[in-house]
Amino acid sequence: MKSNPITPASTSDTSRAAKIDVMALPWRPIWLLAAPHRLAFFMASLMLVASSLWWGFILAARSLNMALFWAVPVSAAHALLMTMGFMPLFFVGFLFTAGPRWLGLPEVNARSLLPGLTLMLGGWVVVLIGFHTHVTVACAGMSLVAAGWTGLALKFLAMLRRSHEPDRVHARAVTLASGVGVIALWMTAVSLAVDSELLLRTATQVGLWGFIAPVFAIVSHRMIPFFGASAVQFLDAWRPMWLLWLMVCMFWMKAVLSAADLWWWPVSITLRWCQVALELPYAFLLLWLALRWGLVQSLKIRLIAMLHGGFAWLAISFALHAVSHALMALTNGELSLGLAPLHAMTMGYLGATMFAMTTRLSSGHGGRPVAADNPAWTLYWILQMAVLLRVVAAIWPAASTPLTLLSISAWTAATAGWAIRYGRWFGRPRLDGRPG
Known part of the structure; x- marks a missing residue:
């Protein structure tokens, strides 16, 4: 009996189809279950585009003086959604996908991830509705999100415990950061239950600096030097463990200091100078690290350059943090760089690194060349333009509104372009005909 050539199981027929044109095959949801990255990235891209469109609409409505009902303060809602809405899904x-290789374990069946991912994506839809209806609705949605992530974090912890690989440092660090994410998400649900904006903002800061950013730092520490060394002959994969824990601890320190800003504002001038004393040397260390990992040498290789471009924003963000805190110390809090340092880190480092990592993984695990072709390269630079516009908008208040609108437009164009392009891949067989 001849097998159906457009099901994941039919690898021989799929190989013949791949030689013709897999993009001519119909897009089918069943293919999302062929590999973890297909299912998770597809759901994450839906969340990413929905978040971008939602915030773009909010900014446009604000510029037109349109009144909208908010059950949750708008800035707190924005911070929560953009911090923990789509990143955990990615x-x-x-x-x-990479975890089983790190841990020497068999590949994970995507179906086993479906319940947790569905809870998270569905929960965020409810949260969005709750933002504009009632805080109790947002709380219910947030509880679904927290439950979904808790189950997935426990699943990764179980993988770590089953592993006998000698080197499990990065996996352990990710598990620890994921645990902080569990705390942050449940803390968010509690803050909505008691209708406390202060607790909600605190939970968001804990989620950003204690969960999201450390996971990126851990992956950057493991993957950027490895990719650079594999692409540039005379580079080595230099990644001492002290550097990993320094990066993670700096983010955790930022979590504590950000919470202190919320609870004890205005903080003392002495604390501001202590922040500068930590952030400025760290910014120089990150810049040196980018050069040590081959920033200049990698510029000829687009995909590696994309990773380095994201990492460069991390150094820039800490430099901006240092300048902003110095201004606050000198002017008793009257002057600062506003949200420029934060957006340099979130949109620049987190956004660009996410873009590069997911592009690389989607290409490699889609049976395609592991490279940034012209469409991917163009989308990446549109995203970079969005980051630059948003940082300048924060520093230049007089032009804030038009620059911010341009920024969200560019961000939405880049993210929607990525979602459409790679989303089409996720619902079709691999180009090389292999399973997965």
Whole structure:
């Protein structure tokens, strides 16, 4: 009996189809279950585009003086959604694809991730509705999100415990950061239950600096020097463990200091100068690290350059943090760089690194060349333009509104372009005809 050539199981027929044109085959949801990255990245891209469109609409409505009902303060809602809305969904795709290789374990069946991912995506839809209806609705949705991530984090912890690989440092660090994410998400649900904006903002800061950013630092520490050394002959994969824990601890320190800003504002001038004393040397260390990992040499290789471009924003963000805190110390809090340092880190480092990592994984695990072709390269630079516009908008208040609108437009164009392009791949067989 001849097998159906457009099901994941029919690898021989798929190989023949791949030689013709897999993009001519119909897009089928069943293919999302062929590999963890397909399912998780597809759901994450839906969340990413929905978040971008939602925030673009909010900014446009604000510029037109349109009144909208908010059950949750708008800035707190924006911070929560953009911090923990789509990033953890992307984490699932990466960690349950690369994680088994790190740990020497068999590949993960994507179906086993479906319940947790569905809870998270569905929960965020409810949260969005709750933002504009009632805080109790947002709380219910947030509880679904927290439950979904808790189950997935426990699943990764179980993988770590089953592993006998000698080197499990990065996996352990990711598991620890994921645990902080569990705390942050449940803390968010509690803050909505008691209708506390202060607790909600605190939970968001814990989620950003204690969960999201450390996972990126851990992956950057493991993957950027490895990719650079594999692409540039005379580079080595230099990644001492002290550097990993320094990066993670700096983010955790930022979590504590950000929470202190919320609870004890205005903080003392002495604390501001202590922040500068930590952030400025760290910014120089990150810049040196980018050069040590081959920033200049990698510029000829687009995909590696994309990773380095994201990492460069991390150094820039800490430099901007240092300048902003110095201004606050000198002017008793009257002057600062506003949200420029934060957006340099979130949109620049997190956004660009996510873009590069997911592009690389989607290409390699899609049976395609592991490279940034012209469409991917163009989308990446549109995203970079969005980051630059948003940072300048924060520093230049007089032009904030038009620059911010341009920024969200560019961000939405880049993210929607990525989602459409790679989403088409996720619902079709691999180009090389192999399973997965």
